[in-house]
Amino acid sequence: MSTTGLRLPPGPPGKPIIGNALDMPTIREWETYARWAKEYGEIVYVNILGTPMVFINSRRLAYEVFEKRSSLYSDRMVSLPMLWELMGFDWSMAFQCYGIWWRRHRRAMHEKFHPTAVEGYKPVQLKHTRELLCQLLRQPEDYVKHIRHAAGAIIMEIGYGICIKTENDLYIHIAKETIRAAGEAGAPSRFFVDLLPWMKYIPEWVPGASFQTQAKIWKEYGRKITELPFQTTKAAIVRVCQGDRVTSYHHLIVLSHGSKTW
Structure with missing residues (x-):
């Protein structure tokens, strides 16, 4: 759960303190993100040393978020x-x-x-x-x-x-x-x-x-x-x-x- 009480998007489980730091790829990143999309869905959440990140893994959702709601998320x-x-x-x-x-x-x-x-x-x-x-x-x-x-x-x-x-x-x-x-x-x-x-x-x-x-x-x-x-x-x-x-x-x-x- 987030600090606001709202549920966060699904994603790979993290470790204490470092979060998902060890899960992040250093080469061919897109392959890891594609695998996460198949496992967790078109929106994936990770936390790296306290820094939250969200990955958008579909054209439909990218258009919805960054085009239709560009004033909020651009x-x-x-x-x-x-x-x-x-x-x-x-x-x-x-x-x-x-x-x-x-x-x-x-x-x-x-x-x-x-x-x-x-x-x-x-x-x-x-x-x-x-x-x-x-x-x-x-x-x-x-x-x-x-x-x-x-x-x-x-x-x-x-x-x-x-x-x-x-x-x-x-x-x-x-x-x-x-x-x-x-x-x-x-x-x-x-x-x-x-x-x-x-x-x-x-x-x-x-x-x-x-x-x-x-x-x-x-x-x-x-x-x-x-x-x-x-x-x-x-x-x-x-x-x-x-x-x-x-x-x-x-x-x-x-x-x-x-x-x-x-």
């Missing part, structure tokens, strides 16, 4: 020390708490990516889809690489007006590592510093503080993915002002605010 966790403070990923809208900064980001996203606006991006999507099909025909065994490359190419061209290289593109490499970092650091209980925030003050050289070293590496990828494409777009503004066509979302944002703002 906020993020109060604290994510690994992602926010050590890695500096608080710039990402995906990890922001509800507030003024989040609303500004959402307004900007909606302005250029609402259903009518995205119609203008179809030529870019069509071009890279055709390239993807050709790559799949030539090298079907590398389908994962080709799909990831196509997705990255579409995002970079629409977002920044950058046409990436076919092989070994720097932007794609940085984006891939940044996404991997966010995925690993965002996994529940992946790092104990999220459960015990005081651990963020432990120096890097202390045994067991390898998360500090990893955070520095991932922080650099986060810096590059936010700065390098943006600087490329800023440099392209000169060409845009000389008559080139404005092709990307970032071009429009920079031009609309004026170069002095940046």
Whole structure:
């Protein structure tokens, strides 16, 4: 029972003090969550060192909770020390708490990516889809690489007006590592510093503080993915002002605010 007297959702039984800390997976987390869904249902409750967590394991319930009742449940966790403070990923809208900064980001996203606006991006999507099909025909065994490359190419061209290289593109490499970092650091209980925030003050050289070293590496990828494409777009503004066509979302944002703002 919870402290409010209401019944908690079902979940794996925990141990005294540590709760379900030993039950949390560190790799292939989705397989454990899927197993819990079969055993306990589409909503599962766990407690890790006093931190309660609820897992939603069905599309129906996710839509019901996060779409129909978004005003109640759309906020993020109060604290994510690994992602926010050590890695500096608080710039990402995906990890922001509800507030003024989040609303500004959402307004900007909606302005250029609402259903009518995205119609203008179809030529870019069509071009890279055709390239993807050709790559799949030539090298079907590398389908994962080709799909990831196509997705990255579409995002970079629409977002920044950058046409990436076919092989070994720097932007794609940085984006891939940044996404991997966010995925690993965002996994529940992946790092104990999220459960015990005081651990963020432990120096890097202390045994067991390898998360500090990893955070520095991932922080650099986060810096590059936010700065390098943006600087490329800023440099392209000169060409845009000389008559080139404005092709990307970032071009429009920079031009609309004026170069002095940046």
